[in-house]
Amino acid sequence: MKNSKNTPKIYVGTYGMYNSGSLFGKWFDLSDYSDAQEFYKDCYEYHRNEFLSSGCRPELMFQDWEYIPAFMISESSLHQDTFKYFEAVSEMDDDRAEAFEIYCSDIISWPANGNELEETLEGFEEAYQGYYGGAFKDPKTEFTYQYVEDTGMLSGVPETLERYFDYEAFGRDLFLEGYTEYNGHVFIDI
Structure with missing residues (x-):
């Protein structure tokens, strides 16, 4: 994905942290990833402490996003074709x-x-x-x-x-x- 001034980003927290009263998370720049698998791997790695304390993989929560069309994202998921979509769009004016x-x-x-x-x-x-x-x-x-x-x-x-x-x-x-x-x-x- 080509990096531009309008880079798609997602603020990723977890439902566990949110339910505990925390908005702890991090902005992830999607141009740093080639596919959803890499993106999710980094998200889970970032929230690994929650995994270690609960023994369960944290449920990711997309609390905010920029420059991502609404049809590609929701609070709890990123569409599987998001990176293909951005690759196609990066070749357009x-x-x-x-x-x-x-x-x-x-x-x-x-x-x-x-x-x-x-x-x-x-x-x-x-x-x-x-x-x-x-x-x-x-x-x-x-x-x-x-x-x-x-x-x-x-x-x-x-x-x-x-x-x-x-x-x-x-x-x-x-x-x-x-x-x-x-x-x-x-x-x-x-």
């Missing part, structure tokens, strides 16, 4: 990584839908149309201008008539059926 997180959480409910990460990435590549948060105030209208240009929809139309084309109205129709926009990111409806 910031806009694309944000779009992939939106796609996973808001569009297809991954990983809860049971799909493999590779299948999810393929679906994302098919669905994602780009980020439209630039010159226009409305991402849908900006996308519509690009769509009309890319499809050549108005090519051959006299310039005097082209001025009367209502991009906003056409854009509303595009987004009623066929496209969806989240925070400037546009996706084809699947």
